[in-house]
Structure formats: C-alpha cells, structure tokens
Amino acid sequence: MTNDPANARVPDIIAALVPISEPSGFLVAWTSTRAAEAGAGDIFAMPLGAPIADVRRLTTAQGRDYSARLAPTETPGRYIMVWVSDANGGNLDIWSRFVVP
Numbered sequence: 001m002t003n004d005p006a007n008a009r010v011p012d013i014i015a016a017l018v019p020i021s022e023p024s025g026f027l028v029a030w031t032s033t034r035a036a037e038a039g040a041g042d043i044f045a046m047p048l049g050a051p052i053a054d055v056r057r058l059t060t061a062q063g064r065d066y067s068a069r070l071a072p073t074e075t076p077g078r079y080i081m082v083w084v085s086d087a088n089g090g091n092l093d094i095w096s097r098f099v100v101p
Helices: none
Strands: 016-019 026-032 042-047 065-072 079-088 091-099
Touching: 016 065, 026 065, 042 065
Parallel strands: none
Antiparallel strands: 016 026, 026 042, 065 079, 079 091
16 A cells, blocks of 8 residues: 555556575565656566665666566576566567666
C-alpha cells in the first residue's frame, strides 16, 4: 500500500526476482516512473529487504524500459539483464547488459 497522490506515476507491478549471494538472498528489479528523471519508465533494482538507499537505477535511456529479466552468469555476483525498450525511435527492441548488485 502507498499513499501516492491520485495523479502520481506508479511502478510496474511485475517485478523480476533472481537469487543472489547477498544476505537477503534475492535481487529484485522493477520498472518505475516515480523518479522525475525516469521519464516514461526506467528499470531499478535492489537486494530484497535492503534499505531504500540501496536502490540502483539500471537504465537511463530516453523512452520506456520495462519487462526486465535477470539471470546469473558463470561469474559469481554478475548477472545478465534483458529488457524491452523503445529508446531507438519508438520501435520496441530487446536490450541487455551485465549487472553487479
């Protein structure tokens, strides 16, 4: 539950969750438009149960970024993230990057 104003932007309700070696055991990633600089939507992540100060913004391109999925790589503590973005002129593309929480 939140106490957001009626006209506030809201986060995506479909989050990605991946097991990690952090004490919390999981990394959660989600799309949000809450931050003014997030525009139409950026992807954020944090270890589950971590303080809000541990939130990391993973995408910053213009346009909408959403549907993030994470998977572990062969390198401990390193994950691959794929997501959908329309940053290339409105066409939907699948993007990827490595993430180290």
